[in-house]
Amino acid sequence: MTDTNESPPGGAPPPGGGGGAALPDNGWRKEYWKKNLRLMVVLLVVWFVVSFGAGILFVEQLNEIVIGGFPLGFWFAQQGSIYTFILLILIYALRMDKLDDHYGVSERNDDGSRS
């Protein structure tokens, strides 16, 4: 477990990669950030489609379908959207753990365990 960067006291990642290797180091940062943004956008699209789409914009059409006594649009508006929100945050947290690990920016204690 070695750090690629010698970080200054205080611990912030050195600007642009530290030392003399300013430019090459930017690659992973851009990649990491791009993947983060892509995940975020996908999850927010689902967030919008389920709550505003199924729960508000198309609620009347979906209400034609009835499952277990619930008109479907009504179910999304009062139950389904909330379950989806929880699921979205779960997926986000798990995927970000993987992404952090992959790019070596997850928070670790000195012995390498998750802090």
Added chain:
Amino acid sequence: MSDIQTWALIFVAASFALYIGIAWRSRVKETKGFFVAEQNIPAVANGAAVAADWMSAASFISMAGLIAFLGSDGSIYLMGWTGGFVLLALLLAPYLRKWGKFTVPEFVGDRFSETVRSVAAVVAIIVSFTYVVGQMAGGGIVFSRFLGVEQAAGVAIAAAVIFAYAVFGGMKGITWTQVAQYTVLIVAYLIPAWAVAHTMTGFPVPQISFGEILAELNRIGAEFGLPVYTEAFTARPQIDVFLVTLSLMIGTAGLPHVIIRFYTTKTVRGARYSALWALVFIGLLYTTAPAVGAFTKLNLLSGVQGAAVDALPSWVQNWMATGLVTVGDGVDTIGTVSNDPTSGADLIINNDILVLASPEIAGLPAPIVGLVAAGGLAAAMSTAAGLLLVISSSASHDLYFRYLDKNASESRRLLVSRIAMGVAVLVSIYFGINPPAFVAQVVAFAFGLAASTFFPILLLGIFWKRTNAAGAVSGMLAGLAFTSTYMIYTLEVFGTQANDHILGVSPEGIGAIGAVVNLVVTVIVSLATKPPSHEIQEMVENIRYPATTRRTETAA
């Protein structure tokens, strides 16, 4: 003293003793403990604290009743007050935690300028005060209804307990009492809900079983001349449902007392998982509430339909004594029901009755009713404490030490923060006992202002390096001016006349448009002025990566 009062007293006294005990154990000696609980709270505990912090007296006591009378459109509260956590988890919490200081105004101060910080601190104080008044009043109402104590005395007792743990323990004391308060309030909410579901359908999971009674509810509602329960847009037009939901979501993500709860985790990862746990804990109550609303409404309507006024169910008669249920003058049998006192219906029901009376409606014993009283107080007090911390930290950390006492020592800072907290408690006691007449409308202000001031500039501050101080100030002020103008135009506050809604947009929904105004103005002004300094751009770059140093991929 009735059975119910005795049990309520036992549960309330026991829960207060618990909170004080926790407060004593989590006394703090440093400002880091006072403001951010030493940044040492595990994710699950922090999630429970967020849930208690977020769910107010209104969520606990009033929401199920509100949904029962709004029908399908009650979804504005259900989606609006949960969907914001997705925004918080994905867009704000991890980055603000990585930046890692004490307050929301402090972040915008570092990111933009000291002017923005001062404006933000003042807005944070206004937003939090409008909100805390409602919590204090809510606590007083629980006291007066369940314990027969004067409302003023009730407010003072609840505030004295909050004072004890908030002044001595700061954020640390508040956090651990919020964890206990979440436990009390969720138990108090779920037990009657399960019992009602079991009695009415034979299946105790309310989230699933309330589907069975919806058709019946639609039928009986029609006999009372009420709108179809499951039909959308009977209470508000579609555009307004859309905008109110969006405003509540953005407002949730922009409320300082919610945001600072994510500063207390150990790590950035902890902030993400806190958001997850928070929504799991909140979802437990929020998916139960619409079921409680539907069950209790059906119970209520079938219990009173065509009933002679002198032969109403016993729980109706019990609650008539509190004034929460009233029968119209000269009514013999019940033909119409409403929650609106001015509707002229035969039976007028207060929204709060549906949760408060649900144990009695389900025929549950007095101890459960007492537990509901403790739950309502837990909800009110946990939210009040979180808000008071924002007021105290904004007033001391963001204003006092920057303008009046720049070189204060650590111990002096802690003392001043405690005094600020004490003063905030006293002011909120005063307004809790003498609530301004426009309190109900003003709560809409809190969400609208949070949505149209904080959220857009925090979002842009994190995701767009080019955002600068001039942009942020103009955006915040534009959002603030736009939103409050429309609210004052449509609400009867400060002696102004209420005008009609433009295009069906209610004052609760205007915050979403205010946020867009803020966003657009911030972008335009930022582009027209100088980019922020290199140092600030570096700071934004650094909050995007959780670890302080990068590791090579050796093991994995």
